[in-house]
Amino acid sequence: MPAYDDTNIFARILRGEIPNRTVLETEHTLAFHDIMPKAPVHVLLIPKGAYVSYDDFAANASDAEILDFTRAVARLTRELGVDLDKGQGYRAITNAGEHGVQEVPHFHLHILGGRNIGRMVEPA
Numbered sequence: 001m002p003a004y005d006d007t008n009i010f011a012r013i014l015r016g017e018i019p020n021r022t023v024l025e026t027e028h029t030l031a032f033h034d035i036m037p038k039a040p041v042h043v044l045l046i047p048k049g050a051y052v053s054y055d056d057f058a059a060n061a062s063d064a065e066i067l068d069f070t071r072a073v074a075r076l077t078r079e080l081g082v083d084l085d086k087g088q089g090y091r092a093i094t095n096a097g098e099h100g101v102q103e104v105p106h107f108h109l110h111i112l113g114g115r116n117i118g119r120m121v122e123p124a
């Protein structure tokens with residue numbers, strides 16, 4: 001696992017050095033609008049802890065952090081109106097490392113919706 005780089009843009013957002021449009025904040029988790037939205041709804045959900053990728057988070061976060069993050073997915077999709085009770089769905093994506101084409105090395109889940117997002121990836 002690469003060392004966590006605390007100069008990354010999401011670490012700076014968490015420290016309050018860069019503004020963000022917050023959608024949801026809990027004890028261990030923050031959700032905010034992506035600065036370059038790829039869909040009518042494009043929100044990033046991040047743990048407040050220093051984790052590089054989903055596998056880093058899954059292996060090393062505390063139970064409380066994982067529970068908080070997972071429950072935040074439910075709250076967030078409901079608040080964004082894309083959940084399957086009242087909305088029309090969404091795609092959750094996380095990119096990791098070079099092959100995942102991860103731009104910001106702080107674990108984040110993209111929640112995309114508000115339109116049909118299309119097929120997941122191009123065929124190999």
Ligand code: 5GP
Binds near residue numbers: 035037094
């Ligand atoms: P990745 O490619 O790492 O999965 O996605 C990083 C995401 O962060 C991109 O969708 C990009 O638009 C978003 N992003 C990059 N810099 C900022 C920023 O300063 N503020 C916000 N809100 N989003 C950012």
